[in-house]
Amino acid sequence: MFGQLFIKECRQTAKSLIYWLIVLVLIFNFATQLGNMDIMQKPKEGQEDYGYKQSDDKNMIMRTTLGQLLEEYYRESYSTYPIGFYKSVTLNDKEDKQIEEIIKETTGLSGRTETRKAIEKWYAAQPKETNAEGALVLRKSMEAEPVEGLTFERFEELMDEADHILGGGSGYEEVSRKSASVPMTYEDAVEEYRKLTEKDRLTGGYARLFSDYMVIFLGLLPVFLAVTRELRDKRAGMQDLIYTRKGSSVNIIASRYLSMLIMLVLPVLALSVIPLSQCLRYASASGISADIWAYVKYIFGWLLPTIMTATAVGMFFTELTDTALAVLIQGAWWFVAVFTGISTLKGGIYGWSLIPRHNTELNWTGFHDNFSQLASNRIVYASISIILVAFTAFIYNQKRKGRYTVSWKGFGRLKK
């Protein structure tokens, strides 16, 4: 029974216009973002630049972060980006005192007068350079010396506290502290290349980059397919007829869900063949032992939980409300996930985002060090989606038995 239903559902999906529109969008996304992908060549000595890497110099992180804190504290205005948009925060007296305490513990400076003197002293010591228009140019942003004996762990605790006081998204949160970039040296570049070719076996790094581009669209598109499918029977006036069939609700919903997942994963797998073959060609010419299954692993490990969640949200809210409300809910979730994720593009900062980012084939270290966080993230979303599908089957069953009906009369309409 399940197998028959599953095949029927796959056929339904293959015949639906929205499915092919989704495939087209995925192809467009791939062609525009990864169509001209270049495989990283081995760095040569004497190159003009080797790109940037995330700074892991703890002293430098402390100095620049504290410098920013001093300036913002003195200005009494803090720049934050809670969901990627600029937001200026002004603190009340109590919160201002808390920041003052943090500054005292980290820099030894007490109050605005001492802070002002420290800022003036730092700027006075900077070399005075002018640009072509004659305007004064500062090569470095403000830095402040941490107080002697301040451990990095304590510094991190206090910066987390400062970020919490500011409502999140400030320059003191973990993501911002980690995102400080420094230019790579030749040795750094060689080391990154070694990790890409040996640890990631080339394809691992590029499969991550592929996943990063695809996950943006796959965090939203499946909801359209799911909502359309859930409303289809109702729209065709076949709902009551289907309700009376003998297939169990769990079988109907589970086969529908599984078929949509398979049909959504198929074009992604097909698209991955292009960069995979590119990587394999390069690997064979350079004597690198590439991992031929890397793309499959990343598609199922990284992308599938996102597809599962967006599809489950679509099915659950459509069955619950008989409306297109799921589009709005998933759209809002996507919006927040994408804009808050802008500061995590370098990878290694996955948190609990539905759309984990890693917009580089490099930074194997960041991926490796935070793998358990990413794995927990993916497992949680896969679990949430299965729970939502179970609830969908429950609601569907209640509807079949006539115990649950949706009525929006008197509250406008968003039906079908």
Added chain:
Amino acid sequence: MERLWQIEKVNLKHHVLLHFLVCVLLLGISPLLMGVKNLTAVDTAKVLERYVALIGIIMLTPIFLPEQDRDIRGLVYAKYTKASQVYMVRLAGNILILAAFLGIYIFVLKQNQCEFPVLKYYFGVFAEVLFFGGLGLFFYGVSDNLIIGYMAPMVYYIIAIGGGDKYLKMFYPFSMSMGKYEEKICLFAAAVVLTAIGIRFRSVGDGVK
């Protein structure tokens, strides 16, 4: 005129409320998500172009929703009043609501000491609002599928966010935050064309062939 007002009254009473409330919610929660005080012109444009303009998708895309059921559509098309006329009245009503929403939001931004050219931004964002809505309305009208109607402007939005100025050129919706305005004129023209085609397509079978 009386007849047109009656059409709009029914629209306001039965079809607009939910979408209206979603827009109120979307705009109402914005101070919790982003800054709406003391913004520079660029930051103000970002808020307006990337967030506020989304209300166009909510208000304009579902214009044809009340006649989604083919039986109801057949009945409406058999009436003396042309369906296209009903759609136009609904469209005009919803555009007025959007104009008011945008006006209020921009007024609040200005009151909050945001520095930006008010009229220029108002008309620029309004063109974008109409474009997103027109895109949704067009795809809904052509495909007879509301979900495709929502999907089209949302995909367009994602493409624009992902460095879309390279591909969307004169139809790039976030041009004001890059200091450019000509794109808004193209967006307005496209909005008019898309809306007209969408309504015309949907009205086939209503004696306007």
